[in-house]
Amino acid sequence: MKALALIACLWAPAAFATAEPIQPIPMTLREDAARAALGRLLFNDPRLSGNGKVSCASCHSLSHGGGDGRARSAGFNGQLTLTNAPTVLNAALNFKQFWNGSADSLEAQVDQVVQNPVEMGSRWEDVVAKVAADPGYRSAFAVSYRDGVTRANIQQSIATFERTLTTPNSRFDLYLRGDSAALSAAEKAGYAKFKHFGCVSCHQGVNVGGNMFQKFGVMGEYLQKRANPSRSDLGRYLVTGLEADRYVFKVPSLRNVALTAPYFHDGSVATLEEAVEVMFRYQLGRVATREDTESIVKFLGTLTGRPAAQPWP
Amino acid sequence: MKGRTGWVPVTAAVAALLCALGLAYEWSRALGESDYLENVAALRQLKQLDARWELDVLKSRIGINVHYDPLAASQSGIASGARALGAALGAGRHDDTAELRAGLDRLNAAIVRKIALVERFKSGNSVLRNSMVFLPTAADDAQQALLGERATVARRLAVELNEVLLASLLYSNGATEERGAETLARLASVESVAKPLSAPTVERIDIFAAHVRTVIREQRGVDALLAEIAAVDTAASIDEIGNRLGREQRRAEERNREYREYLLVFAAVLLAAMLYLAVQLTRSHAVINRVNRELQVANGSLEQRVQERTREVEDRTAELTRANASLQGEIAEREQLQGQLVQSEKLASIGQLAAGVAHEINNPVGYVSSNFSSLEGYLANLFEVLAAYEAAEPAIGDGEIRGRLASLKSRVELDFLKDDIPSLMRESREGLTRVSKIVSDLKDFSHVDAQPEWHPTNLQQCIESTLNVVNNEVKYKADVAREYGILPEVECVASQISQVVMNLVVNAAHAIGPERGLITIRTGADLHNAWIEVADNGSGIPEASLARIFDPFYTTKPIGKGTGLGLSLSYGIVQKHNGNITVQTAVGRGTTFRVTLPIVQAGLAEAA
Numbered sequence: 072m073k074a075l076a077l078i079a080c081l082w083a084p085a086a087f088a089t090a091e092p093i094q095p096i097p098m099t100l101r102e103d104a105a106r107a108a109l110g111r112l113l114f115n116d117p118r119l120s121g122n123g124k125v126s127c128a129s130c131h132s133l134s135h136g137g138g139d140g141r142a143r144s145a146g147f148n149g150q151l152t153l154t155n156a157p158t159v160l161n162a163a164l165n166f167k168q169f170w171n172g173s174a175d176s177l178e179a180q181v182d183q184v185v186q187n188p189v190e191m192g193s194r195w196e197d198v199v200a201k202v203a204a205d206p207g208y209r210s211a212f213a214v215s216y217r218d219g220v221t222r223a224n225i226q227q228s229i230a231t232f233e234r235t236l237t238t239p240n241s242r243f244d245l246y247l248r249g250d251s252a253a254l255s256a257a258e259k260a261g262y263a264k265f266k267h268f269g270c271v272s273c274h275q276g277v278n279v280g281g282n283m284f285q286k287f288g289v290m291g292e293y294l295q296k297r298a299n300p301s302r303s304d305l306g307r308y309l310v311t312g313l314e315a316d317r318y319v320f321k322v323p324s325l326r327n328v329a330l331t332a333p334y335f336h337d338g339s340v341a342t343l344e345e346a347v348e349v350m351f352r353y354q355l356g357r358v359a360t361r362e363d364t365e366s367i368v369k370f371l372g373t374l375t376g377r378p379a380a381q382p383w384p
Numbered sequence: 385m386k387g388r389t390g391w392v393p394v395t396a397a398v399a400a401l402l403c404a405l406g407l408a409y410e411w412s413r414a415l416g417e418s419d420y421l422e423n424v425a426a427l428r429q430l431k432q433l434d435a436r437w438e439l440d441v442l443k444s445r446i447g448i449n450v451h452y453d454p455l456a457a458s459q460s461g462i463a464s465g466a467r468a469l470g471a472a473l474g475a476g477r478h479d480d481t482a483e484l485r486a487g488l489d490r491l492n493a494a495i496v497r498k499i500a501l502v503e504r505f506k507s508g509n510s511v512l513r514n515s516m517v518f519l520p521t522a523a524d525d526a527q528q529a530l531l532g533e534r535a536t537v538a539r540r541l542a543v544e545l546n547e548v549l550l551a552s553l554l555y556s557n558g559a560t561e562e563r564g565a566e567t568l569a570r571l572a573s574v575e576s577v578a579k580p581l582s583a584p585t586v587e588r589i590d591i592f593a594a595h596v597r598t599v600i601r602e603q604r605g606v607d608a609l610l611a612e613i614a615a616v617d618t619a620a621s622i623d624e625i626g627n628r629l630g631r632e633q634r635r636a637e638e639r640n641r642e643y644r645e646y647l648l649v650f651a652a653v654l655l656a657a658m659l660y661l662a663v664q665l666t667r668s669h670a671v672i673n674r675v676n677r678e679l680q681v682a683n684g685s686l687e688q689r690v691q692e693r694t695r696e697v698e699d700r701t702a703e704l705t706r707a708n709a710s711l712q713g714e715i716a717e718r719e720q721l722q723g724q725l726v727q728s729e730k731l732a733s734i735g736q737l738a739a740g741v742a743h744e745i746n747n748p749v750g751y752v753s754s755n756f757s758s759l760e761g762y763l764a765n766l767f768e769v770l771a772a773y774e775a776a777e778p779a780i781g782d783g784e785i786r787g788r789l790a791s792l793k794s795r796v797e798l799d800f801l802k803d804d805i806p807s808l809m810r811e812s813r814e815g816l817t818r819v820s821k822i823v824s825d826l827k828d829f830s831h832v833d834a835q836p837e838w839h840p841t842n843l844q845q846c847i848e849s850t851l852n853v854v855n856n857e858v859k860y861k862a863d864v865a866r867e868y869g870i871l872p873e874v875e876c877v878a879s880q881i882s883q884v885v886m887n888l889v890v891n892a893a894h895a896i897g898p899e900r901g902l903i904t905i906r907t908g909a910d911l912h913n914a915w916i917e918v919a920d921n922g923s924g925i926p927e928a929s930l931a932r933i934f935d936p937f938y939t940t941k942p943i944g945k946g947t948g949l950g951l952s953l954s955y956g957i958v959q960k961h962n963g964n965i966t967v968q969t970a971v972g973r974g975t976t977f978r979v980t981l982p983i984v985q986a987g988l989a990e991a992a
Contacts, residue, residue, distance in 0.1 A: 092450040108911050166456040175460075211911050269514035275451035282456040283506040290594060315504065355514060356594050357522070 092266065092275040095247040096161070096239035096326075098379075102231050105215045110232025112208070113225060118201045119185055120147040121192035127184075127229065131159035133378065136330025137236065142338025146189040153189070153303045155338035160378060161326045163234040165281035170336040171307045172284060172321045177230035178223075195222045238327060238376030246373070254373055261370025264363055269355050273322045279374060281324035284316075287336075290356030293349065294318050303336055329372045343368050394661055398682075401654045405647060409689060419472075420633045424626065426469050431622045433462045441502060441613060444509055445606065452506055459499055466495055473625075478632060487628060491621035498616040505609040512602035515595040516556060522592040523549040529585040537577055544574050545592070552596045556603055564600045571596050651686060658683065742823045749823060753816045760809055767802065838985060841878045843907060843914060844868055850885045851905075858893045862901040862920070869908035875985045880957045884965075887950035888918040888977050895922030895975060913963075914983055919976035925969040933967070954979075961985070 113119065117126045130144040130152075131137055137158030143151040154170050162168065168180035185191045185198060202208045203220040216224045238244075243262075245253035254262070265271055274280040284307060287294055294304045295318075302309070307316040320336055333339070334346040344364050351359035437458035443449040470488050478484050526545055530538045551567040571593055578589045658679055780786050793799075851864060858864060892903045906917040925933060932938045936952040958965045963981040 090450060094451065094453065105911065112911075166460065175463075207910075269517055272510040272514040272517075276453040276456070277451075282452045283510065284503055285507050285510065289511050290598065311500075319507070355518070356598070357518065357591060 091247060092271045093243075093247065093279055094277040095244040096164070096237050096241075096277055096376075098239050100235055100237070102234050103215070105211075106228045106231040107235050108232075109208075109211050109215055110228035110230070112211075113202070113229050114232055119191060119193060119198055121194075121197075122147055124148075125191060127159075127181075130156040130190075133159075133236070136160065136327050136375075137162075138331045140332070142333050144190075146187070147192045150189045153301075154336045155333065157323060158327055158331050159233055159236055161237050161278055161281075161324055163230075163237060164278040165321070165324060166283075167321055170303070170320050170323070171310050173310045177233050178226040181226045181229050182222075198222070198225065236378045238378055240379055241326065241374050241376030243370075243373040244376065255369075257366065258369050258373050261366040261368070262373075264366050265370050268351070268357070268359075268363070268367075270350065270367065273354070274325050278324040279326055280322040283322050284319050285322050285354070286319045288318055288353045291353045293353040297339075301337060306336070325371060326374045327376065329375050343371060347371075394657055394664070398654065398657050398661075401650050401657065405650045405654070405686075405689065409647065420629060420636075423469070423472060423629055426465070426472060427622055427626045427629075430462065430465045430469060431619055433458055433465055434618045434622070437462055437498075437502075438613065441505060441610070444506070445610065447513070455502065455506065459502065462495060463499070466492055469625075480628075480632070484625070484628060487621065487625045491618065491625060494616050494618045494621050498613060498618055501609055501613045501616065505606060505613065508602050508605045508609060511598060512606055515598040515602065516553075519549060519552060519592075519595050519599060522588070522595050526585070526588040526592045529588045530581075533581055533585055535581060538581070541574060541577055541581075541589075544570065544577075545589075548574060548596060549592075552599050555600060559603050559607055564604065567596065568600060647689075654686060745819070745823050749816065749819050753820070756809075756813065756816060760813075763805060763809070770802075838875055838877060841874055841876050841881070843871055843874055843876075843881070843916060846878050846882055847885050847905060847907070847916065850882045851889065854886055854889050854893075857890050858903065861893050861896050862903045864889075865902060865904045867904060867906040869906070871907055871909050871914050874914045874981055874983050876961055876981055877957075881961075881981070884954040884957050884979060885916065885918070887954045888979075891950060891977075892918055892920035892922065892975070895920050895924075897923060909983065912983055913980050915978055915980045917976055917978045919974060921974040924971040924973055924975055925967070926971055930967070930969065934965075 114127045114131075117123050117129075119126060125145075125147045130139045132139055137160035138156050142155060143153070144156045146152055157170065162180075163177060166172075168174035168177060169183075174180040174183055182195075185193050185195065199220055199222055202212075202225060209220060212220045212224060212228075215228065218224065242253045242258075246259075265274075273283065273285050276282045287306065294300065297304075305317055307319040307321075308314075310316070328334075329343060332343065333341050334343070335349075340346045340349060347364045347367050348359055351357055351364070437455070440449060440455045440458055444452060444455060449455070470492070473484055473488060523545060527542055530542045530545070548567060548570050551563070551570065555563055555567060575589065575593055578586055581589075662676075662679060777786065777789065780789075851858075889903060889905075896903075902921050904917070904919040906919070908915055929938075929940060934951050934955040936949060938952075955965055958979055958981070961981050962985065963979060966978045966980075967975060968978070969975040
């Protein structure tokens with residue numbers, strides 16, 4: 072009988088772990104350290120923009136949770152971007168990039184942003200020329216890439232750096248890896264509600280989202296009935312042109328969400344509580360009590376982590 | 385004469401045959417059998433990925449997969465697999481490129497279509513699962529509200545509501561049009577009957593109704609999507625490409641067989657020609673050896689080629705050379721590593737020894753030096769007493785005693801003793817100090833009591849403070865020039881790096897001869913490493929010593945001037961920092977030591 076109980080004890084956590092809809096972020100990175108170091112320089116280099124004023128880090132600041140804290144970001148000449156800047160932290164774990172998923176890879180994301188007439192307003196010929204004119208870059212590229220400074224290599228090294236920006240040590244990851252004391256009782260209760268109320272049917276997987284598309288307003292029209300409609304509200308429709316993709320967005324990752332206010336594709340909601348309430352009403356088709364919202368916000372706070380950029384092989 | 389005339393046509397024939405042989409060989413090689421096998425493997429893998437993808441869709445549908453990461457992974461896997469296949473097929477030579485391209489286009493279109501369907505499936509499935517899970521709760525909420533209603537319809541509504549709930553749940557197990565329509569109709573009647581009830585009750589019934597509609601709508605949608613996904617002909621497109629490649633390969637084999645026959649015929653004719661030449665040439669003794677050699681060489685290569693084609697052995701020479709080169713590289717690397725290993729082994733064993741010796745010596749040295757202090761005090765007292773006795777000497781009345789004392793003093797050379805004892809004491813004290821210094825160096829060397837603290841450090845400040853410490857040692861011998869570059873902060877144990885700089889600067893000062901010299905300190909950095917250089921224009925290091933300068937206890941300084949530990953200590957420190965220390969020297973012109981340190985220590989967590 073004792074043995075049986077023991078077996079049950081051993082079994083339970085294992086069964087529990089496999090059934091979790093959210094998975095911990097892998098602790099090890101398999102990225103080339105030299106290329107990532109080069110990418111870090113480029114990521115912080117304003118020469119990538121048309122007038123030398125903004126770098127990737129301007130809108131994706133690591134001290135601001137990988138975003139910039141603004142509803143919409145200011146591009147190279149001060150014009151506002153169409154959507155809220157999503158965090159660069161854990162972006163590597165998203166199945167596509169941008170709110171409407173128009174880039175299949177981080178490389179493609181870099182490609183688009185550099186040329187975007189509002190964002191960095193640059194031309195790749197110019198970027199390649201500027202980078203190749205810098206002897207430091209030239210020698211670093213010569214070490215990392217057989218063909219030296221090229222458009223593809225610039226994109227690849229920035230993307231490599233970004234792939235090192237995962238945050239595998241959030242308290243929730245510790246909890247998922249078996250450290251039950253990493254979460255308080257209230258936070259565990261929040262996670263239970265997050266699962267029970269159905270948030271987890273879209274915000275799941277290793278990135279707590281970021282692996283599927285969903286319509287904003289499944290259980291009630293939200294964007295349609297709002298004041299000041301914007302073109303960016305059309306979401307994935309702008310990529311595919313399909314009627315079914317109207318108001319459809321990539322489900323954003325909720326990792327580090329406590330650091331990345333304001334929320335939604337247009338940064339229209341200032342607090343996490345408000346965002347959770349909108350989700351309840353329009354995605355889950357139910358009304359949240361104050362208590363439920365607060366409990367879930369507590370859980371979301373445990374998803375905050377810092378990039379552990381070191382353990383490169 | 386006959387031999388001469390036979391030469392030309394036969395040589396021409398041989399040359400022509402060799403050309404034909406080479407051509408046939410080239411043709412048969414161009415068919416690329418390995419390409420075919422690789423492509424077939426890629427196709428098979430793609431098919432397997434496709435099957436797993438469909439399986440993951442089903443697993444998500446029935447809830448075995450509780451998140452979509454596997455689906456997203458297979459999706460990007462199959463997309464990149466198809467891209468790679470396209471690139472491989474585009475690069476190879478094919479009989480009918482257009483047809484193959486059309487097949488690939490069909491496959492890519494199928495994959496794109498399937499990806500779009502799967503994306504819609506994921507969205508719909510999430511909504512469906514959410515509503516399915518929530519439905520009983522929504523029904524329960526509505527029932528609770530109905531309990532509070534007085535109207536008689538409330539009880540009937542409660543029963544109706546339960547039936548709708550049951551019908552909706554059943555619908556998910558066997559969705560038919562009629563059942564769906566029926567459920568919706570009953571739902572509509574529930575809603576119309578509920579209209580006169582209180583607003584909160586109506587709201588709860590509305591929420592319930594919304595989820596019932598969602599379940600029925602999404603169930604239909606998801607089932608339709610599953611059918612569409614299954615109908616996308618990715619597998620068929622893959623098979624079609626496979627069949628096409630198979631036919632192409634069979635044709636290629638056919639041709640290959642032909643070429644092989646040509647090769648055999650050519651080879652036979654060539655042999656006959658060789659034989660003829662051999663017979664011709666036996667007549668001439670002078671040329672027979674040379675021709676024999678040629679024959680052997682030609683024969684050898686011919687046999688080799690024939691064998692190669694008949695056995696269809698791949699030509700792997702290039703690969704072997706590569707492997708060989710990398711083996712050579714590895715051997716060289718291993719030799720280098722072995723050298724490094726020997727050096728660090730030496731240091732480690734000396735370190736252990738030193739730690740033990742330092743401990744053993746430290747104790748006796750401790751009490752010797754404390755006893756020594758007492759002894760100095762006692763001696764001073766004794767001298768004082770002696771002086772008092774001497775002062776009292778004239779007061780002794782007895783001449784005989786005075787005479788004995790004088791003769792005793794001269795026998796033991798008291799005046800000399802008084803002079804010599806203090807200088808003996810001084811020398812012994814110096815000796816003791818040197819012993820303690822060596823023991824403390826030994827301890828530093830073995831790091832017995834070092835608790836290293838790693839911090840991002842400004843190397844320039846570190847160098848400047850060290851220069852202050854050793855100023856005394858340097859200022860009469862050399863000027864110090866500074867050429868600092870731009871440096872990031874370097875993760876290191878600052879006290880240890882100071883010690884390295886100190887050793888290098890002091891060594892540089894010692895290397896400078898009687899004329900005033902110059903010590904130059906330079907710094908700089910690249911992407912990953914920072915470096916410090918200490919250069920002097922002193923005597924340089926002779927070739928014979930160069931190999932030993934990092935060995936413990938090796939010194940060229942006069943006995944008593946150096947312990948021989950400075951450089952080996954520095955070497956150990958730099959090695960612990962995962963850096964390296966290199967030396968450039970020219971006898972009579974000076975020496976430059978260069979210490980290279982990684983900016984970030986792998987293994988220590990970096991704050992972002």
